[in-house]
Amino acid sequence: MEIFKGVPVSGGVVVGQAFVLDGQDAGRVPERFVRRDETAREIERYRAAVEAARKQVEALAEQAAQKLGEGAGSIFDAHSWILNDKALHKDIAQRIERNRFTAEYAVSRAFRRYGQAFTAMKDDYLAARVHDVQDIEQRLLGNLTGARAQDLSEVKGQVIVVAHDLTPSQTAAFPKDKVLGFACDVGGPTSHSAILARARQLPAVVGLEKASSSITTGTTLIIDGNRGLVVVSPDRKTLTRYRRAAERLAAFEASIAREKDLPAVSADGLGFNVFANMEFPEEVDSILDHGADGVGLFRTEFLYLRSGRMPTEEEHYEAYASTARRLGQKPLVIRTFDLGADKVAWEHDVPTREQNPFLGCRSIRLSQHRPDIFRVQLRAILRAAGEYANISVMVPMITVPAELAWTRQQLAKVGDELAGEGRKVPSRLRVGMMVEVPAAALQAGCFASQADFFSIGTNDLIQYTLAVDRTNQTVAGLYNPANPAVLALIRATIDAGRSAGIPVAMCGEMAGDPLYAVLLAGMGLREFSVTPPLVPELKKIIRSIRVDRAKRVAAELGSCSSPELVISRLRQELETALPGAGNSVADLDAGT
Ligand code: PEP
Ligand code: MG
Numbered sequence: 001m002e003i004f005k006g007v008p009v010s011g012g013v014v015v016g017q018a019f020v021l022d023g024q025d026a027g028r029v030p031e032r033f034v035r036r037d038e039t040a041r042e043i044e045r046y047r048a049a050v051e052a053a054r055k056q057v058e059a060l061a062e063q064a065a066q067k068l069g070e071g072a073g074s075i076f077d078a079h080s081w082i083l084n085d086k087a088l089h090k091d092i093a094q095r096i097e098r099n100r101f102t103a104e105y106a107v108s109r110a111f112r113r114y115g116q117a118f119t120a121m122k123d124d125y126l127a128a129r130v131h132d133v134q135d136i137e138q139r140l141l142g143n144l145t146g147a148r149a150q151d152l153s154e155v156k157g158q159v160i161v162v163a164h165d166l167t168p169s170q171t172a173a174f175p176k177d178k179v180l181g182f183a184c185d186v187g188g189p190t191s192h193s194a195i196l197a198r199a200r201q202l203p204a205v206v207g208l209e210k211a212s213s214s215i216t217t218g219t220t221l222i223i224d225g226n227r228g229l230v231v232v233s234p235d236r237k238t239l240t241r242y243r244r245a246a247e248r249l250a251a252f253e254a255s256i257a258r259e260k261d262l263p264a265v266s267a268d269g270l271g272f273n274v275f276a277n278m279e280f281p282e283e284v285d286s287i288l289d290h291g292a293d294g295v296g297l298f299r300t301e302f303l304y305l306r307s308g309r310m311p312t313e314e315e316h317y318e319a320y321a322s323t324a325r326r327l328g329q330k331p332l333v334i335r336t337f338d339l340g341a342d343k344v345a346w347e348h349d350v351p352t353r354e355q356n357p358f359l360g361c362r363s364i365r366l367s368q369h370r371p372d373i374f375r376v377q378l379r380a381i382l383r384a385a386g387e388y389a390n391i392s393v394m395v396p397m398i399t400v401p402a403e404l405a406w407t408r409q410q411l412a413k414v415g416d417e418l419a420g421e422g423r424k425v426p427s428r429l430r431v432g433m434m435v436e437v438p439a440a441a442l443q444a445g446c447f448a449s450q451a452d453f454f455s456i457g458t459n460d461l462i463q464y465t466l467a468v469d470r471t472n473q474t475v476a477g478l479y480n481p482a483n484p485a486v487l488a489l490i491r492a493t494i495d496a497g498r499s500a501g502i503p504v505a506m507c508g509e510m511a512g513d514p515l516y517a518v519l520l521a522g523m524g525l526r527e528f529s530v531t532p533p534l535v536p537e538l539k540k541i542i543r544s545i546r547v548d549r550a551k552r553v554a555a556e557l558g559s560c561s562s563p564e565l566v567i568s569r570l571r572q573e574l575e576t577a578l579p580g581a582g583n584s585v586a587d588l589d590a591g592t
Pocket of ligand 2: 457460
């Protein structure tokens with residue numbers, strides 16, 4: 001049994017077989033090792049791969065003979081000859097046994113030498129056989145990694161994905177019925193893959209550094225998404241302990257789910273809204289099912305990421321209109337595309353290799369850079385909003401007021417265009433902005449007169465305030481919502497919004513962390529937008545909060561409190577408000 005420690009990004013516990021995705025360099029077989037007691041199994045895997053290759057080659061020879069005549073079948077003689085080379089088999093078995101290489105790595109190393117020997121031959125015919133060598137190498141690797149194919153759709157049963165890194169589009173494309181959870185070498189708590197994991201309720205741990213090169217496909221794993229642990233080949237005692245913990249967590253969640261449709265009204269009678277964040281139109285049923293008051297953030301960039309091409313105006317329109325229709329009276333906040341940085345969808349004529357992509361041509365900056373693409377999205381939003389009054393629009397990464405003014409101009413222009421075509425457009429559309437850049441939070445008072453509402457994007461606000469990349473596990477320890485500088489900016493934004501009389505929501509991951517509910521309520525936040533599965537728990541916590549008490553806590557945790565003090569004080573509050581909330585570690589540890 002081996003335990004890897006990483007960054008917990010999506011709660012829950014899951015047990016399953018590993019499926020290692022070799023995403024970075026398809027042509028290279030990663031240098032991987034097995035434990036001494038696993039070498040016999042690796043040799044067995046290699047033998048099975050050779051046996052399968054023999055059968056495949058025979059079948060191919062037969063097909064060729066049938067289609068092209070007897071002589072054609074002999075093309076594969078060299079393949080059979082390589083597959084029957086005893087010295088080669090011995091070499092590979094020794095590499096596995098002595099060096100503890102995985103079968104794949106042993107094959108790639110041995111075939112590299114084998115191929116070099118052929119290339120060096122003086123005889124042209126023999127030198128040309130190097131292609132047969134490469135062909136057989138690929139066939140063996142293909143057989144060995146059959147279960148390791150990059151395409152998860154070929155996987156039988158359910159697996160835990162292990163990868164060096166996962167892009168948001170890879171995570172978005174996970175077949176729902178196949179993936180139980182995932183573990184990555186890199187990544188931070190608010191990377192978009194982590195956000196998707198939470199939305200899809202997949203336990204996940206990132207920042208494991210060497211997991212993908214140490215774990216082999218087929219190994220049993222436990223993903224402990226609460227504590228950030230990956231247990232490799234767990235012993236029986238550990239397995240039992242985790243299975244029990246998983247049952248307890250499920251029971252806790254089920255008890256909360258029963259009250260999901262009760263309104264989010266505090267114990268002293270103040271009304272809150274708990275909205276959901278969404279990425280895909282098909283999530284709307286689950287959002288309603290979790291008792292959300294509407295959608296506070298529709299991350300529309302996933303429409304681009306999922307299809308890997310530019311969605312048409314009709315596709316945009318269908319996504320927005322169907323979501324708005326399904327929500328009925330409940331509000332839908334459509335955020336214009338936030339592409340760039342870690343969400344790159346197409347060759348968008350921006351230097352794809354920006355030195356600092358998070359500080360580069362991202363979000364509204366990309367919209368300004370490519371108004372032609374932006375226009376397609378705005379047309380669809382306005383058409384949908386013309387029909388469904390619950391729609392409003394939100395602009396990401398606003399840094400200077402001119403960006404918001406520009407967006408309003410574009411909306412007016414597109415509105416005129418649509419009206420000219422005889423289409424219905426809304427008489428008035430609410431235009432809000434994300435407050436996720438410190439410059440905007442510091443000047444929130446100035447923005448408040450231009451925006452119809454604010455939504456605080458803490459994922460980016462924390463990253464930009466603390467100069468800590470949200471996707472980098474090495475600095476994940478610095479990524480702290482309780483940092484007083486972050487709290488000061490949140491407070492300033494809420495105050496500015498309230499003074500100007502515009503609603504202020506929070507849609508970053510901090511909003512869904514039960515720990516901060518009391519503090520945020522005390523600061524005056526009344527609208528939260530969170531990953532759908534977190535809605536019932538947050539509503540329940542809000543129902544147990546007394547806002548007057550929350551205000552005192554917020555005042556007590558003034559601008560100079562250390563993050564440690566803030567966290568320990570808020571833990572006490574949460575334990576009083578809702579014992580066992582937040583998938584608490586204590587709950588899991590109870591059975592250890
Ligand atoms: C945020 O930055 O907090 C946010 C909600 O936006 P995203 O995570 O999509 O960048
Ligand atoms: Mg953001």
